[in-house]
Each structure stands twice: as C-alpha cells, then as structure tokens.
Amino acid sequence: MEGVAIIGAGQTRYGDFPNKGVKELFAEAYLEMLQSVDQSLDPQMIQAAYIGCLSAGSGFQLGQLAPLLMGHVGLPNVNAVRIENACASGGFALYNAACAVASGKFDLVVAAGVEKMRDVSSSKGRYWLGVSGDTEYERLAGSTFAGIYALMAARYMHEYGLKREHLSMVAVKNHKHAVANPKAQFRKEITIEQAMNGVPVAHPFNVWDCSPTTDGAAVVLLCNAKIARNFTSKPVYLKGFGAASDYLAIHDRNSITRLAATRKAAAEAYKQAGIGPGDVNFAEVHDCFTIAEILAYGDLGFCEEGRAHYLLEEGVTQLNGKLPVNSSGGLKAKGHPIGATGCGMACEIFKQLRDEAKEPSRQIKNARFALSHNVGGSGGTAAVFIYQRGDE
Amino acid sequence: MEGVAIIGAGQTRYGDFPNKGVKELFAEAYLEMLQSVDQSLDPQMIQAAYIGCLSAGSGFQLGQLAPLLMGHVGLPNVNAVRIENACASGGFALYNAACAVASGKFDLVVAAGVEKMRDVSSSKGRYWLGVSGDTEYERLAGSTFAGIYALMAARYMHEYGLKREHLSMVAVKNHKHAVANPKAQFRKEITIEQAMNGVPVAHPFNVWDCSPTTDGAAVVLLCNAKIARNFTSKPVYLKGFGAASDYLAIHDRNSITRLAATRKAAAEAYKQAGIGPGDVNFAEVHDCFTIAEILAYGDLGFCEEGRAHYLLEEGVTQLNGKLPVNSSGGLKAKGHPIGATGCGMACEIFKQLRDEAKEPSRQIKNARFALSHNVGGSGGTAAVFIYQRGDE
Known part of the structure; x- marks a missing residue:
C-alpha cells in the first residue's frame, strides 16, 4: 500500500450565503487549497476527485455533481465522482480518495465536500436531515434527527449520570473555540447559563445543543507520500483511515450510548497508523448534537465508556487542555455544511499541524498526531482519520 | 497494487416491478451473487460495499442508502458507501471497489447498484434523467436527455454518412440478443421496419432508439486476486479499470461525435491490462440510445472514428460476429436500471467468461478478454473495465 499525504487544503468560511451557489463555494475552497500548496503545482496534474454532497438530489444538480464542479474549476477530464453517506459524505470522500492514492492508481487526488443547506432549509431542510x-x-x-440523538442523550444520562450541564459544557467550549477561527459560522462565546436555557428542541436538547444550518465547501489535496515533498516542505501524513457502517435505525442496535460504526472505523485507523488513543494530541470530532461529542470521547478511546463527562469537568478537551477537541469550533459553532464537514475537519488539522492556525491564541503547540471523526446521520456510518505532522 | 478478481455475481431480472422496493431488489441480487460463489464463503468476511444509485434523493431513502441495504442483508457493520455519477453510478461503484481491493485495504468487497425507476417514472422520471x-x-x-443524444446522432450523420437504418440496426441486434437472456426486460425480436418506424421521440430518434425505464439490481463480489481461488475455481480477473469525466454540457466539448470521458477511461483500462482493443473478444457497451453504441465503437478503439456503422453493416458485433457487443441485450433490451447498469454488465461478462451463460445459443465461445463500458448522462463520466477469464 502506498503512503498518503495531504499537501494542500482550503475551505470557505462556513455560514449562510444566499448569493453563492455550490459552484462558487466549491471554487472558493479549491482556489484556497491551490494557494496553500507551497511549491508550484500544475493543477492539470490532478488525476481524480472525490466530492461529498448530500443535497444534490434537491434539483440544483441531481446527477454528476462531481464532474460539474471539476469542470467549473478547469479540470473537466479528471476521474470525478460524488460520494454520499449523509453527514459523513465528506469523510467517505476523503477515505476513498485515500484508498485511490494508496492503491497506486493516482499520485494527486482531490477530496472535497460541498453543501448548500440554505437551499434545503426550513421544513424541507428538516425533512431532509x-x-x-x-x-x-x-x-x-x-x-426527527434531533429526537433520535435526544434518545441517546437521555439513555446516557440514565446509565452514567450525565447531567444537563455536561451537554452545555460541550456547547460553551466549542463556541469559545470558534471565536478565533475566521472560518467559523458563529464567532461568539456563550455562557453556561445561556446554553442551559435555550429554546427547547427535543428533551433534553435545547437549541444550543444543536449544530446549525450551514453552507460551505472544503477541499484537500492528497498525494502519494513518496513525492509529497516535491510540492511542500510541510506535508501532513494520513497515517490511518478507517470507515464503517451500522444499522440506520437505532432500535436495531445493541447499545445507544455508543456508536459501533465509530468504534470499528477508529480501530481500523489506529491499527493502520500504529498508534493508540493515548498518542493523539488533538482531535476534530463530530458534534452535530452535544451528546455526539460526548459519545465520541468514549468511542474513540479518549476515555472509558460512560466517563466522557468527566473529561469535560476536568477541562481536558479545552483548547489549553491535554487533548483539545474541536479547536475549530466544531459542527456546533464552526458550522455543519453536511457534505463538506468531514473534509473541513482535515483542513483544520492541516493548518494546526503546520503551525498555520494564524491566530496565536488558537494554535495548538507541539502536536504530532491528530484525529478527525465524521459521522453519518445518527451513526449509520462513520469515518476516522489519523494525521501525523510531516516537518519533523 | 494488488490484483483484483471477481468471484461472484448476481442480478435481478430487469423490468417493471411495482411490488418490490429497493431492499427486495438488492437482496435478490445479493443472494444470487452468494449462490454463484463455488466454495463456501462466510458473508461476514465481506469488508466493504460500494453501491451505485441515482434516485436515492427521491424520498424512499435520501441519505445512507448503502448501509441500509447492507444491514438488510445481514452485514450492517461493513464499510458501505453510496456512489453517484448518474447512469455510470454502478460503473464508478465497481471502479472504486476495485481501487479499495487494489490498495490492499480489503480482500473482499461488494460492488453493486440498484434503481427503482418505476418510482420516479412519468414526468418525474423524465425530469430526473x-x-x-x-x-x-x-x-x-x-x-431532454434524448434530445441531447439526438444532437450527437444528427452530427454523426452529417459528418460521417451514418444513415437512419444504422441506428435501427443497433436496436434490432440488441433486441435479438435479449431473447435468450432470462434477465432481460424485453425478450422479443423487432424487425428493421419496426425499428425504423417507431413513435418519434427526438429527431432522428424514435422510441426504438431509446432504452426503457427499468427497475433492477446487480451485485458483484471482488476479491484480492491472490486468494480468489480459495473461493472459486473460475475467478474472472479485473485486469484493468479506468474512469474519467468531461464537461456535462455538450456545448463545452470539442466534439460531439466522440465521448472524451470514454476515450480517457479506456486508455487507462487498456494500459493497466496491458492489452489493446484488438485483444477484446466481446463487450458490453452503454447503449442508452442507439447512437451511444455507435459512438462507443470508435471511442473504445473497435474501429476508427466515423466508421462505426460499417461494423454494423458487416455484422461484426452480432452474437455470432467477430466481436459480439451487448450479448445481454444491452441497455436497449436488457434494460437500464440506472445505478445498477454498470454492475449488471459485469454480471453478464462474469457468466460468459465462466461458460455459464446457460442458453447455449447465447454462450460466447473461446473468449479470453472482455470489456464493459458504462457512461454517465451524455458523457459527463465514463468507466471502462477489462476482464480476463481465470480458468485457463
């Protein structure tokens, strides 16, 4: 198997962009990706593109979105394909782009995601999710989607003594992280009192437990590790990548206080990378609802199952903690442009591992390994990635 | 790069099935695939699944169709993902499943496709396509979709002297082939007079130039070539696989009497397999409209550009000709269940190269290499595969 490196990454700001379509959003992220590549890269060298998107069934472009977008940025003849696994579409795009490089078929492959949730918002948006x-x-x-995660939260509370304030601690932390991230949708802090007393959504969730409706795009450029240094002095290596599925309906699962798909994907990624959870220096995890980040702590091995809320109490996952989680602001505050989310996590980690997070207040120091974690729906699918800094 | 073999294949009959949903269609094809594996295979050994489908945006299951289907057949925890490139969704599922095996990540991977066109038929179906x-x-x-291919046909006629009867010869040939294929939607011959005088659709096309609206599913099982003989004495090797894109809008293309995506995909597949067009013994090509098969002859190198109609006149691509094309009946008569089509071609070739075409009248004899060719839309994407018989 060939080694895989990331040599470029770019993303739009996440938010609500009534005047931009998917082509504009994609091109903006693609151009930022090109600018991030240190040495001169001829874009015509790019051979394939894996693009995650959920809402491409809504009418703006039903079929073949991927070649449409690649044609728009001047690369009509690459091998382009749309990848869809709901909210994990971007993660599965990244996973399959990595497989394509690992197979030796290609040296330079785009993994990307794009979503225009504004165009499927209000009642249609809720139907869609x-x-x-x-x-x-x-x-x-x-x-509803919130209702299903709310069942998981209620069960976790019942089994492990999670309190309402623990959920809010996730929201407060991620909003705080987003303030310094110029790409984030919501760059404002919230207090624990605010987070505890938002408009009810589905018990025990209020609106501060839920990620927003977001437009955005993210693009990363993968490269055969052998030639990565031809293009940059600071590649980031994709040391492990895992992906798995589960029953979609939660009544079919053995447990609803863990996601089996995350556990299987993480085991694959850790094994391939040759590291364990204790080696991870920081992570971007899938916090579509506050409980999702709490489940992720256990499923990714950051703590034992049922002990996740103690990590929050101890501040372990704060930006200045021992294992920062969601330095970007996470889905909660950076935003959740469905198909783009998994690749957006890779963009954040690429910046952090190259010491290019810009705002000194948000730069994570001395990190060697990072992890990203992207979930589809309520855990029907999951993809996990291990990254290693390459300038050592 | 690891070698890739096909060790099992199954498909539903293609047709109009008002009483079967996508789960039933998929399970039917999956079970036939399992039965085709000679030696005992524990399905739990299957590690990943790539499933092509276009219409999964229509409401029956928007997101995460792939894990839903794999859960339905008892494999909820595999790495399952939906692949979409319109009519080439199945081909790109097969392509990416092959990359996953070639990377060494997996030994046993399902490539599949499913479509329930009946549920998006009439005005909605036309809108969709x-x-x-x-x-x-x-x-x-x-x-319309027919209108775009009609422009290509008209241009081919203008440039190369193609006649209306050449288009009809494709339809007559493929209907004749379908008669002996128990999986085909239309098992009836048509005369050249019928084919010339159907209800007009888009000049120069009449209804006999157009593939039908079809439900169906197809499933193939890929295996690392090193261990293929653990499961069957008659593997079929996937010696080459290529895929490419093009501008979606035909006004952006340099020529409309060739598909650049097919040519690029074919070049990649031939190069990987180490053979040329002259080595191919038979082929399944994408005849969504009669002109599409004619374009394919040139694009795949079976003849020079603009000479395709002479192959028809000489009977070269008839079942008893030198290079049989669409022994299954093709999209025209076997049917065109969009996302399933690309994998259905692999099923036909798997049967033929194992001498299991059943009806002696339709068994192609002494074949060593076969090719399949799957196109998305009007050539926005294409995937090409080279197969080699494995019992030599």
Missing part, C-alpha cells in the same frame, strides 16, 4: 435515519422505521414514524 | 446533464445550461434551457 430526517431521512438520514431509516425512512421506514424512523422518519415515517415521526422521529 | 434530464438533470444528469448540466442543469443550468441544458435542463433549464428545455433540453
């Missing part, structure tokens, strides 16, 4: 669960057993029975 | 072109420049300008 609902169908990332099981349509027959969940959506048609009336459950 | 239209958006496989460029929404802004083609669909919103009023063009």
Whole structure:
C-alpha cells in the first residue's frame, strides 16, 4: 500500500450565503487549497476527485455533481465522482480518495465536500436531515434527527449520570473555540447559563445543543507520500483511515450510548497508523448534537465508556487542555455544511499541524498526531482519520 | 497494487416491478451473487460495499442508502458507501471497489447498484434523467436527455454518412440478443421496419432508439486476486479499470461525435491490462440510445472514428460476429436500471467468461478478454473495465 499525504487544503468560511451557489463555494475552497500548496503545482496534474454532497438530489444538480464542479474549476477530464453517506459524505470522500492514492492508481487526488443547506432549509431542510435515519422505521414514524440523538442523550444520562450541564459544557467550549477561527459560522462565546436555557428542541436538547444550518465547501489535496515533498516542505501524513457502517435505525442496535460504526472505523485507523488513543494530541470530532461529542470521547478511546463527562469537568478537551477537541469550533459553532464537514475537519488539522492556525491564541503547540471523526446521520456510518505532522 | 478478481455475481431480472422496493431488489441480487460463489464463503468476511444509485434523493431513502441495504442483508457493520455519477453510478461503484481491493485495504468487497425507476417514472422520471446533464445550461434551457443524444446522432450523420437504418440496426441486434437472456426486460425480436418506424421521440430518434425505464439490481463480489481461488475455481480477473469525466454540457466539448470521458477511461483500462482493443473478444457497451453504441465503437478503439456503422453493416458485433457487443441485450433490451447498469454488465461478462451463460445459443465461445463500458448522462463520466477469464 502506498503512503498518503495531504499537501494542500482550503475551505470557505462556513455560514449562510444566499448569493453563492455550490459552484462558487466549491471554487472558493479549491482556489484556497491551490494557494496553500507551497511549491508550484500544475493543477492539470490532478488525476481524480472525490466530492461529498448530500443535497444534490434537491434539483440544483441531481446527477454528476462531481464532474460539474471539476469542470467549473478547469479540470473537466479528471476521474470525478460524488460520494454520499449523509453527514459523513465528506469523510467517505476523503477515505476513498485515500484508498485511490494508496492503491497506486493516482499520485494527486482531490477530496472535497460541498453543501448548500440554505437551499434545503426550513421544513424541507428538516425533512431532509430526517431521512438520514431509516425512512421506514424512523422518519415515517415521526422521529426527527434531533429526537433520535435526544434518545441517546437521555439513555446516557440514565446509565452514567450525565447531567444537563455536561451537554452545555460541550456547547460553551466549542463556541469559545470558534471565536478565533475566521472560518467559523458563529464567532461568539456563550455562557453556561445561556446554553442551559435555550429554546427547547427535543428533551433534553435545547437549541444550543444543536449544530446549525450551514453552507460551505472544503477541499484537500492528497498525494502519494513518496513525492509529497516535491510540492511542500510541510506535508501532513494520513497515517490511518478507517470507515464503517451500522444499522440506520437505532432500535436495531445493541447499545445507544455508543456508536459501533465509530468504534470499528477508529480501530481500523489506529491499527493502520500504529498508534493508540493515548498518542493523539488533538482531535476534530463530530458534534452535530452535544451528546455526539460526548459519545465520541468514549468511542474513540479518549476515555472509558460512560466517563466522557468527566473529561469535560476536568477541562481536558479545552483548547489549553491535554487533548483539545474541536479547536475549530466544531459542527456546533464552526458550522455543519453536511457534505463538506468531514473534509473541513482535515483542513483544520492541516493548518494546526503546520503551525498555520494564524491566530496565536488558537494554535495548538507541539502536536504530532491528530484525529478527525465524521459521522453519518445518527451513526449509520462513520469515518476516522489519523494525521501525523510531516516537518519533523 | 494488488490484483483484483471477481468471484461472484448476481442480478435481478430487469423490468417493471411495482411490488418490490429497493431492499427486495438488492437482496435478490445479493443472494444470487452468494449462490454463484463455488466454495463456501462466510458473508461476514465481506469488508466493504460500494453501491451505485441515482434516485436515492427521491424520498424512499435520501441519505445512507448503502448501509441500509447492507444491514438488510445481514452485514450492517461493513464499510458501505453510496456512489453517484448518474447512469455510470454502478460503473464508478465497481471502479472504486476495485481501487479499495487494489490498495490492499480489503480482500473482499461488494460492488453493486440498484434503481427503482418505476418510482420516479412519468414526468418525474423524465425530469430526473434530464438533470444528469448540466442543469443550468441544458435542463433549464428545455433540453431532454434524448434530445441531447439526438444532437450527437444528427452530427454523426452529417459528418460521417451514418444513415437512419444504422441506428435501427443497433436496436434490432440488441433486441435479438435479449431473447435468450432470462434477465432481460424485453425478450422479443423487432424487425428493421419496426425499428425504423417507431413513435418519434427526438429527431432522428424514435422510441426504438431509446432504452426503457427499468427497475433492477446487480451485485458483484471482488476479491484480492491472490486468494480468489480459495473461493472459486473460475475467478474472472479485473485486469484493468479506468474512469474519467468531461464537461456535462455538450456545448463545452470539442466534439460531439466522440465521448472524451470514454476515450480517457479506456486508455487507462487498456494500459493497466496491458492489452489493446484488438485483444477484446466481446463487450458490453452503454447503449442508452442507439447512437451511444455507435459512438462507443470508435471511442473504445473497435474501429476508427466515423466508421462505426460499417461494423454494423458487416455484422461484426452480432452474437455470432467477430466481436459480439451487448450479448445481454444491452441497455436497449436488457434494460437500464440506472445505478445498477454498470454492475449488471459485469454480471453478464462474469457468466460468459465462466461458460455459464446457460442458453447455449447465447454462450460466447473461446473468449479470453472482455470489456464493459458504462457512461454517465451524455458523457459527463465514463468507466471502462477489462476482464480476463481465470480458468485457463
């Protein structure tokens, strides 16, 4: 298997952009990616593109979005394909781009994601996200996406003594991190009192437990590790990549206080990278709802199952803690442009591991290994990646 | 790069199945695939699944169709992902499944496709297929899918002297081939007079120039070539696989009497396999419209550009000809369940190269190499595969 490196990464600011379509968003992220490559790269050397998007069924472009976008940035003839696994579409795009490089088929491959959630917002947006669960057993029975995660939160509270304030601590932390991130949708701190008393959504969640509706795009450029230094003095190596699925409907699962897909994907990624959870210096995890970050701590091995809230109490996952989580602000505050989210995490880690986080207040120092974690729906799929800094 | 073999393949009959949903269709094809594996295979050994589908945005299951289907057949925890490139979704599923095996990540991977076109038929179906072109420049300008291919046919006629009867010869040939194929949607011969005088669709096309609206599913099982003989005495090797894109809107292309995506994909596949067009013994090509098969002859190197109709006149691509094309009946008569089509071609070739085509009248004899060719939309994407028989 060939080694895989990331040599460039770019993303739009995340937010609500009524005047930009998917082509504009994608091109903006793609051009920032090109500018991040240190040495001169001829874009015509790019051979393939894996692009994650969920909402491409909504009418703006149903079929073949990937070649449309690559044609728009001047690369009509690459091998371009759309990858879809709901909120993990970007993570699976990155995973399969990595497999393509690892196979030796290609040296230079784009992994990207784009979403225009504004165009599927309001009632249609809620309908859409609902169908990332099981349509027959969940959506048609009336459950919402927030409602399903709320069941997981309630069960975690019942089994492990998680309190309402622990959920809010995730929101407060991630909002705080987002303030210094110029790419984030919500760059404002919230207090624990605010986070505890938002408008109710689905018990025990209020609006501060939920990630927002977001437009955005993210693009990373993967390269065969052997030639990565031809293009940059600071490659970031993708040392491990894992992906897995689970039953979509949560009633089919053995437990709802863990995500089996995350655990299987993490085991694959850790094994390939040859490291364990204790080696990870910082992580971007999938906090579509506050409970999702708490589940991730256990599923990724950062703590034992049922002990995640103690990490929050001890400040371990704050930016200045021992294991910073979601330095970007996470889905909660950086935003959640569905198909782009998994690749956006890679952009954040690329910047951090190259000491290019810009705002000194948010630069994580002396990090060697990082992890990103992207979940589809309520855990129907998950992808996990291990990154290693390359300038050592 | 690891070698890739196909060790099992199964598909539903193609047709109009009002009482079967995507889960039933997929399970039917999956079970036939399992039954085709000679030696005992524990399905739990399957590690990943790449599933092509276009219409998964229509409501029956928007997000994460792939893990839903794999959960339905008892494999909820594999690495499952949906692949979408319109009518080439199945081909790109097969391509990326092959990359995953070639990378060494996996030994056993499902490549599949499924489509329930009945549920998006009538006006919605036409709308759907239209958006496989460029929404802004083609669909919103009023063009239909048939209309775009009709422009290509008219130009080919103008440049190369193709006659209306040459188009009909494709339809007559493929209908004749389908009669003996138990999986085909239309198992009836048509005369050249019928084919010349169908209900007009888009000049120069009549209804006999167009592939039908089809439900169906197809599943193939890929295996690392090193261990293929653990599971079967008759593996079929996937010696080459290529894929490429092009501008979606045909006005952006240099020529409309060739598909650049097919040519690039074919070059990649031939190079990897180490063979040329003259080595191919038979092929399944993408005849969504009759002109598409004619374009394919030139693009795949079976003849010089502009000479394709002479192959038809000489009967070269008939079942008993020197280079049989679409022994299955092709999209025209076997049917075209969009996301399944590319994998269905692999099923036909798997049967033929194992001498298991059943009906003696349709078994192609003494074949060593075969090719399949799957196109997205009007040539926005294409995937090409080279197969080699494995019992030599």
